[in-house]
Amino acid sequence: MKVLGISAGRPEGNSEILLKEALKVCEANGQEVTFIRLHDYYIKPCIGCEFCTTLLSSGKPPRCKYDWSEDDIRFLMDQIQASDGVIIAAPAYQLMPPGIITVVLNRIHSCGADNHTARANEGKNKTVCATIGVGGSDWVSLLLPLLNLMTTELIGSQMRLVDQMEVHGIPLKGMAALMPKGLERARLLGENVCAELGKPQHTYHGTQVEVCPICHSNLLEYRKNGRVACPFCDVEGDVIVEDGKMTGVKWDGGIEVSRWSKHGTAHHDNEMEQGTGIKRLPGHRFEFSDEHKKTMSAAIENVRNTYQPLKPPARG
Numbered sequence: 001m002k003v004l005g006i007s008a009g010r011p012e013g014n015s016e017i018l019l020k021e022a023l024k025v026c027e028a029n030g031q032e033v034t035f036i037r038l039h040d041y042y043i044k045p046c047i048g049c050e051f052c053t054t055l056l057s058s059g060k061p062p063r064c065k066y067d068w069s070e071d072d073i074r075f076l077m078d079q080i081q082a083s084d085g086v087i088i089a090a091p092a093y094q095l096m097p098p099g100i101i102t103v104v105l106n107r108i109h110s111c112g113a114d115n116h117t118a119r120a121n122e123g124k125n126k127t128v129c130a131t132i133g134v135g136g137s138d139w140v141s142l143l144l145p146l147l148n149l150m151t152t153e154l155i156g157s158q159m160r161l162v163d164q165m166e167v168h169g170i171p172l173k174g175m176a177a178l179m180p181k182g183l184e185r186a187r188l189l190g191e192n193v194c195a196e197l198g199k200p201q202h203t204y205h206g207t208q209v210e211v212c213p214i215c216h217s218n219l220l221e222y223r224k225n226g227r228v229a230c231p232f233c234d235v236e237g238d239v240i241v242e243d244g245k246m247t248g249v250k251w252d253g254g255i256e257v258s259r260w261s262k263h264g265t266a267h268h269d270n271e272m273e274q275g276t277g278i279k280r281l282p283g284h285r286f287e288f289s290d291e292h293k294k295t296m297s298a299a300i301e302n303v304r305n306t307y308q309p310l311k312p313p314a315r316g
């Protein structure tokens with residue numbers, strides 16, 4: 001089976017050291033291994049033209065307004081979509097994964113790797129993924145939760161994350177090699193990925209502190225109704241307090257009531273009426289009255305004529 005390792009860190013950096021430790025185990029287990037250094041790839045940012053989503057809504061095969069030859073997104077997504085397992089390793093930049101991963105992620109609609117497509121194929125996508133996060137300090141609170149979200153989105157899955165790990169306090173290149181427990185954990189992550197390849201029902205092997213049993217993140221969103229929710233999965237629950245301490249959350253349900261299910265798609269597509277008479281129909285089509293159309297055209301005209309953008313100077 002094919003295992004793809006993607007590093008979003010420096011060349012020969014800490015992400016790469018840990019990722020390759022995991023990949024070597026995969027290869028030793030008989031898997032076909034490919035390594036990608038994300039910074040080798042030129043990926044244009046999505047400009048939000050909705051060309052791809054309009055094609056998707058009308059049932060046509062998606063593509064980007066940019067020609068595929070203009071950058072490397074199609075080649076990169078082809079590698080991801082041809083893999084049975086994907087491991088992404090990334091450093092913390094300002095508490096989060098590096099922006100280059102978000103740039104890739106924003107283009108996935110054009111490559112037919114979005115959640116809607118995945119849900120239409122529910123049960124058919126058997127790709128699994130795992131994540132490795134590294135940080136120079138311990139300021140890494142959003143790194144793994146966001147990296148997990150990005151990685152599971154990139155494989156177009158319904159949360160087929162099998163493992164996650166983090167090593168922090170390693171700012172300098174090469175320092176990951178001074179962390180035997182981190183190296184050992186990376187090898188175990190490689191074993192765990194191999195154990196889950198091709199399985200219709202995967203098992204999660206992670207040991208990070210987590211609160212959400214679906215996406216395995218440790219983050220909670222406080223909601224006005226006095227309840228909490230997983231900000232990624234959109235499942236609500238009530239905090240369990242014992243002896244004055246929070247010991248967990250009693251969730252309303254599992255993946256079937258989450259963003260990553262048909263229930264989530266239905267909510268996203270059909271239930272976003274704002275009381276304005278604008279109805280969101282299946283397939284992302286909107287119905288507008290003549291009055292709506294007039295108001296929107298006037299707003300576009302008005303915004304076009306209000307403040308002209310300061311352009312950057314021409315490059316020599």
Ligand SMILES: Cc1cc2nc3c(=O)[nH]c(=O)nc-3n(C[C@H](O)[C@H](O)[C@H](O)COP(=O)(O)O)c2cc1C
Pocket residue numbers: 008009010011012013014015016090091092093094095096134135136137138139140168169170171172173174
């Ligand atoms: C722009 C930038 C922002 C960073 N922000 C953080 C941070 O918020 N938290 C942290 O722990 N380390 C931060 N670091 C340090 C890197 O995460 C650390 O050096 C890591 O080992 C780099 O991984 P690599 O060798 O795979 O590139 C930052 C580094 C850079 C370049």
